[in-house]
Amino acid sequence: MSQPMFDEMNASASSVRGHYENYQRWLARQPAHVMQNRRAEAEMIFRRVGITFAVYGDKDEAGAGTERLIPFDLIPRIIPAHEWARMERGLVQRVTALNRFLHDVYHDQEIVKAGIIEAGQILHNEQFRPEMVGVNVPGNVYSHISGIDIVRAPDAKGEGEYYVLEDNLSVPSGVSYMLEDRKMMMRLFPELFSDHRVAPVAHYPDMLLETLLAMAPAATAEPTVVVLTPGMYNSAYFEHAFLAQQMGVELVEGKDLFVKDNFVHMRTTRGPKRVDVIYRRVDDDYLDPLAFKPNSTLGCAGLLGVYRAGNVAVCNAIGTGVADDKSIYPYVPKMIEFYLGEQPILQNVPTYMCRNPDDLAYTLANLKDLVVKECHGAGGYGMLVGPASTQAEIEDFRRAIVANPSGYIAQPTLSLSTCPTYVESGVAPRHIDLRPFVLSGKEVQMVPGGLTRVALKDGSLVVNSSQGGGTKDTWILEDGVSPPAVTPGQSQQQTQTTGA
Amino acid sequence: MLSRTADHLFWMSRYTERAENTARLLDVNYQTSLLPQSTADAQAGWRGLLSISELMPAYTARYGDDINPRSVMDFMVRDERNPSSTISCLKNARENARAVRGTLTTEVWETANQTWLEIIRLLNNGDFERDPSQFFEWVKFRSHLSRGVTAGTMLQDEAFHFLRLGTFLERADNTARLVDVKFHALQSDFPGAAAGEDAETQTYDFYHWSAILRSVSAFEIYRKVYRDVIRPERVAELLMLRADMPRSLLACLNGVMGNLAMVTSDPASETQRRAGKLRGELQFARIDEILEAGLHAFLIQFLDRVNELGAHISREFLVPSTR
Numbered sequence: 001m002s003q004p005m006f007d008e009m010n011a012s013a014s015s016v017r018g019h020y021e022n023y024q025r026w027l028a029r030q031p032a033h034v035m036q037n038r039r040a041e042a043e044m045i046f047r048r049v050g051i052t053f054a055v056y057g058d059k060d061e062a063g064a065g066t067e068r069l070i071p072f073d074l075i076p077r078i079i080p081a082h083e084w085a086r087m088e089r090g091l092v093q094r095v096t097a098l099n100r101f102l103h104d105v106y107h108d109q110e111i112v113k114a115g116i117i118e119a120g121q122i123l124h125n126e127q128f129r130p131e132m133v134g135v136n137v138p139g140n141v142y143s144h145i146s147g148i149d150i151v152r153a154p155d156a157k158g159e160g161e162y163y164v165l166e167d168n169l170s171v172p173s174g175v176s177y178m179l180e181d182r183k184m185m186m187r188l189f190p191e192l193f194s195d196h197r198v199a200p201v202a203h204y205p206d207m208l209l210e211t212l213l214a215m216a217p218a219a220t221a222e223p224t225v226v227v228l229t230p231g232m233y234n235s236a237y238f239e240h241a242f243l244a245q246q247m248g249v250e251l252v253e254g255k256d257l258f259v260k261d262n263f264v265h266m267r268t269t270r271g272p273k274r275v276d277v278i279y280r281r282v283d284d285d286y287l288d289p290l291a292f293k294p295n296s297t298l299g300c301a302g303l304l305g306v307y308r309a310g311n312v313a314v315c316n317a318i319g320t321g322v323a324d325d326k327s328i329y330p331y332v333p334k335m336i337e338f339y340l341g342e343q344p345i346l347q348n349v350p351t352y353m354c355r356n357p358d359d360l361a362y363t364l365a366n367l368k369d370l371v372v373k374e375c376h377g378a379g380g381y382g383m384l385v386g387p388a389s390t391q392a393e394i395e396d397f398r399r400a401i402v403a404n405p406s407g408y409i410a411q412p413t414l415s416l417s418t419c420p421t422y423v424e425s426g427v428a429p430r431h432i433d434l435r436p437f438v439l440s441g442k443e444v445q446m447v448p449g450g451l452t453r454v455a456l457k458d459g460s461l462v463v464n465s466s467q468g469g470g471t472k473d474t475w476i477l478e479d480g481v482s483p484p485a486v487t488p489g490q491s492q493q494q495t496q497t498t499g500a
Numbered sequence: 501m502l503s504r505t506a507d508h509l510f511w512m513s514r515y516t517e518r519a520e521n522t523a524r525l526l527d528v529n530y531q532t533s534l535l536p537q538s539t540a541d542a543q544a545g546w547r548g549l550l551s552i553s554e555l556m557p558a559y560t561a562r563y564g565d566d567i568n569p570r571s572v573m574d575f576m577v578r579d580e581r582n583p584s585s586t587i588s589c590l591k592n593a594r595e596n597a598r599a600v601r602g603t604l605t606t607e608v609w610e611t612a613n614q615t616w617l618e619i620i621r622l623l624n625n626g627d628f629e630r631d632p633s634q635f636f637e638w639v640k641f642r643s644h645l646s647r648g649v650t651a652g653t654m655l656q657d658e659a660f661h662f663l664r665l666g667t668f669l670e671r672a673d674n675t676a677r678l679v680d681v682k683f684h685a686l687q688s689d690f691p692g693a694a695a696g697e698d699a700e701t702q703t704y705d706f707y708h709w710s711a712i713l714r715s716v717s718a719f720e721i722y723r724k725v726y727r728d729v730i731r732p733e734r735v736a737e738l739l740m741l742r743a744d745m746p747r748s749l750l751a752c753l754n755g756v757m758g759n760l761a762m763v764t765s766d767p768a769s770e771t772q773r774r775a776g777k778l779r780g781e782l783q784f785a786r787i788d789e790i791l792e793a794g795l796h797a798f799l800i801q802f803l804d805r806v807n808e809l810g811a812h813i814s815r816e817f818l819v820p821s822t823r
Contacts (some may be wrong), residue, residue: 047617048610048613048614048617049606049610049613050598050601050609050610050613231599232595232598232599237598241598241600241601241602242602244602245601245602245603250501250502250505251505251600251602251603252502252504253504255504256502256503256504266502267502267503267504267820268501268502268503269501269502269503269506269658269662269763269817269818270501270765271765
């Protein structure tokens with residue numbers, strides 16, 4: 001590919017971008033063996049702490065899922081504060097509009113009446129839940145935790161421009177890696193943090209708890225919040241346990257819950273206890289065997305009824321998936337104009353909807369240059385990266401698209417920005433993206449930064465951990481000088497008196 | 501606390517305790533096997549070890565009738581098909597910990613996880629074969645560490661008490677099995693007194709009884725408490741009825757009672773009643789009465805009742821069947 005590239009650190013072969021200068025000077029001083037030791041130390045600590053994920057379908061001899069580490073890269077991804085400020089405004093705007101859209105979808109469908117989206121686009125969407133029509137959820141918030149995937153690609157001027165690649169509104173994951181990566185960096189390189197004003201992220205669990213508590217049914221004085229996990233063999237189990245622990249709430253599985261007298265309860269050692277807010281990390285389909293998949297054991301029978309009655313809050317709301325579907329994504333800029341009367345601050349990637357005959361024709365004619373995605377795919381599965389695919393793979397996708405055009409969208413192959421990354425041969429540029437986590441409760445807020453994912457394979461654009469991606473610590477670098485030094489306290493510790 | 505969480509905590513500490521006690525037994529047997537003794541005596545030791553855990557059928561199914569130290573140690577340490585092997589116990593302890601890692605302090609979880617990561621290394625790089633005693637020391641040390649980290653970092657809430665409950669119940673079971681098999685090995689309910697008292701028997705007895713004491717770290721304690729030569733009835737008394745001996749049956753039942761009282765919401769529950777009754781019987785028992793009535797019969801009944809107590813704890817707290 002002869003496309004222009006954008007590297008986050010290096011403006012050219014000989015010059016470093018301003019916000020990386022300090023770091024680059026530090027890095028140049030580090031002997032190779034020190035960095036090598038730090039990498040080994042990081043891996044050892046991640047193993048001991050058990051920050052692992054399970055890969056679906058990957059079984060060891062004992063039949064249990066294999067636990068793998070997500071590779072952690074030592075070189076941080078740095079974003080200057082002024083760029084972040086703009087991105088943050090764009091994220092608040094986008095998530096606000098998406099929540100307005102979700103409320104509209106399940107109520108008056110003004111956006112359909114206005115002719116912006118066809119009714120069929122919504123009603124025939126697999127993620128649309130007719131059970132939620134007319135249901136009022138607390139604060140009209142549907143997506144309480146939103147993971148918005150942002151990439152940066154060179155624009156005409158050769159500068160980097162941020163684009164939203166994908167909205168994750170149902171059960172976005174990865175925030176625990178954002179927090180653990182920061183902890184690891186501070187442990188491995190404390191001196192870096194005295195030289196840089198890096199915006200802290202560790203208060204995320206507090207903010208999350210505040211968001212969840214705000215959703216509790218009005219009458220509850222001391223709401224009980226729980227995190228609902230599919231269990232310890234789920235790929236994101238570490239994160240579920242981590243968040244429950246950090247918030248100081250119970251981590252429950254479906255079998256711990258039951259419905260009685262139109263309330264949700266959990267089985268405890270002292271009898272049933274009422275549950276008011278469920279931060280669920282289980283997909284809609286598995287939440288309630290009476291309403292959705294009847295053979296699911298991951299949910300709680302009768303949950304939907306209690307939810308509809310307003311006696312329990314479910315975060316994110318049931319039916320949120322209709323707004324993060326790839327077939328709805330192209331409409332988000334129009335949603336922002338329609339609901340908020342504003343121009344979008346963050347751009348979408350130009351998208352061809354194969355359901356439109358013109359877009360379909362263009363897509364089929366340019367498969368080798370495009371990225372094609374299944375509307376319902378996730379995790380880097382169900383995706384064709386044209387320039388990196390064989391003729392046979394392209395023909396397979398062509399047949400699939402022709403058979404079901406509305407199941408696919410296509411986008412130009414963006415040259416994602418790169419960041420220097422440790423690889424076997426040393427330090428080399430690798431493609432990255434960014435997932436900030438936006439919390440919507442009483443207000444829309446977020447911690448500065450997000451999770452930076454990096455495609456470790458040379459030239460690869462797929463950053464998903466299930467496809468061999470790694471992570472980096474993400475620094476929002478505040479402008480200004482070093483933070484003040486901590487002055488030691490006055491009082492001295494007592495010591496044993498000897499020979500008295 | 502969630503019943504499922506309590507269940508995982510209870511079993512996490514039971515498996516850790518079981519790994520420790522198995523290591524203690526294996527170590528004593530291994531040390532004893534280094535002493536000059538007849539093949540029959542040596543075999544009896546390893547055979548006793550298998551029957552303690554009711555694993556004789558499982559062993560012979562895999563290794564045949566040849567009971568040799570190498571095979572028994574392999575079976576009891578590294579065989580994942582044996583649910584009581586060290587590796588199975590430590591794996592189960594770790595999996596239970598992982599299921600409730602959010603309830604544990606970071607240190608408690610990391611201890612369980614690190615133990616699991618290390619045992620894989622120790623078993624794969626030949627450390628165990630090079631020096632079995634050192635390996636058993638390591639297992640004991642990890643168990644000490646697990647308990648110490650629990651006591652030193654956990655909030656003393658229900659989670660803590662369910663962990664302790666598991667430890668004491670498992671230890672009561674393990675100590676009873678140890679006493680039973682070691683006294684039984686001598687083919688009599690009250691060995692030592694009945695024997696011919698020739699020099700060889702006396703020497704053998706000394707090593708036999710001191711091995712039992714050492715397996716529960718009680719050799720020095722015995723000397724301190726009794727200031728006497730080692731007599732079987734006193735060994736039995738120490739391991740069963742002394743409240744101040746940390747691995748004795750009475751001390752374990754005291755631990756069970758104390759922790760049960762902290763988690764129960766119904767002081768008159770059947771679980772409490774059974775635990776209290778069993779504790780009371782030990783508290784007011786005398787060793788000569790027990791020996792007279794038959795030690796083996798007493799211990800078999802004790803094991804049954806500990807087992808039932810576990811089932812009641814499970815029904816009342818861990819896996820409640822009613823809504």
